[in-house]
Amino acid sequence: MRKKMYKAVLFGALITGCATAQTSSAAVGVDSTDLRELIESTQIMATLHDLSIIGERLPGTIGERLPGTAGYKAAADYIENTLLSYGYSVTRQPFTFQFWEELADPVLEKTAPTGVSYTPYETDGFATMEYSGSGNIVEQTVIKAEVFGCNPADFDSADFYGSIALIERGECTFFQKAANAEAAGAVAVIVYNDEARQEAFLGTLGGEGITVPVVGAAYSAGLELQEGGTLASIYVDATVTSVETYNIIAETQSGRDDRVVVVGAHLDGVAGTTAMNDNGSGSATILEIAKQMSALGVEPVNKVRFAFWSAEESGLIGSTYYVDHLTERGIKDIALNLNFDMLASPNYVRFVYDGDGSATELAGPNGSANIEAVFADYFDAQQIPFEETAFDGRSDYGPFIEAGIPAGGLFTGADEIKTVEQAEIYDGVAGEMLDANYHTPADNYDQLNEEVLDVMADAAAHTVLTFAMTKSSVNGTAKGSPVAKEKLMYKGPKAQR
Secondary structure, three states, rough: OOOOOOOOOOOOOOOOOOOOOOOOOOOOOOOOOHHHHHOOOOHHHHHEEEHHHHOOOOOOOOOOOOOOHHHHHHHHHHHHHHHHHHEEEEEEEEEEEEEEEEEEOOEEEEEEOEEEEEOOOOOOEEEEEEEOOOOOEEEEEEEEEOOOOHHHHHHOOOOHHOOOOEEEEOOOHHHHHHHHHHOOOOOOOEEEOOOOOOOOOEEEEOOOOOOEEEEEOOOOHHHHHOOOOOEEEEEEOOEEEEEEEEEEEEEOOOOEEEEEEEEEOOOOOOOOOOHHHHHHHHHHHHHHHHHHHOOOOOOOOEEEEEEEOOOOOOOOOOHHHHHHHOOOHHHHHHEEEEEEEEOOOOOOOEEOOOOOOOOOOOOOOOOOOHHHHHHHHHHHOOOOOOOOOOOOOOOOOOHHHHHHOOOEEEOOOOOEEOHHHHHHHHOOHHHHHHHHOOOOOOOOOOHHHHHHHHHHHHHHHHHHHHHHHOOOOOOOOOOOOOHHHHHHHHHHOOOOO
């Protein structure tokens, strides 16, 4: 763990989180004590309980919040009505997206010169890429691309026509690799992991456009499939349907509308689960912050916009739609985005997004370092350990940083493995996932960690209030690195490169 001790770059003095900070002439000190005292984990848990059962009351559902379903609509109605009752201006932002769904277990087999059957969705096997095309490819020649397949010229050989293209992961997106291989006449594509990462992976092609089957395989499988004279069979049965859904957007009645603070969490979940940690925890937390800011009569200096995104699990669709439909002026009017996704992981680590890029490979846009500093100053003042996590594109901050909007937020972990050092700091079990229930039916109310939720909710409330009340620009004088789309490893829960 790297634990930072920050100087308060935005406010000119260490923010204690307990008393009004000394401020520079350009900033307003924020005492978040009253708000944090009202942000009780019991109330957030009560909201989570409501979300967990709201869909169960509907015929034919198990409490899922899949976009376009009655369960999602019921949850969105609950959020919307609550916000309206607290005086917020609330709108629905409708959109339609293409929902990809696998209808049967996929197959990947090496049939010659030796037979090997690879297990789907196992670490040494393979997984179908999201938005893969369908097909039943039987005993076709496997041809390996000698480079990463990022350019059409990488497939100039006529041998790729009618073959299965085998491509190493790296350098560009899976979509680029698959599109180039398909254009060269390949009937299926296997992207295998590199030597550093090894395991099979969940990938996405980012949307429609590829018609042939595309899978991601373990490094070991990729090596086996390179053997001379290899024939392989691939079967994928998937469909794409148009789904209508909507984001819920609520904003304060007052505050500067040219320095808007967007506070976001996704309301949707994956199939087969009530999605309590991912991301009921974030949604319930920002709802509680909105409620208690209203109850306190907070009149923000800067307008605060609470956003409950839909279709995050299908590739950040809702937040992307929102950002893509902002005008140039609308983008400039957003001061920053705060993102809260998974705040109650059972085997948690307290993560802050690494806005300045000092601990990970990528800094956020200019101003992101200042957002990180506010979170860090708060945790330091409370003597609470934390560490940085990367802007890798796995949550709804992605479209904002791609548009150059400063971003930050909190996270307590998903499928990452807890290290021995982390277990010493945060307790829990080393060698196990931070949330073993991630994207499974076990992501339910009983598995939530209320202790860490309570801590993270206070930190979230403090930071939301800080940026709601400051008269300073978040950008300050620090420089952030530009964040290009091709640098983000993920697009939502699945890797895109």
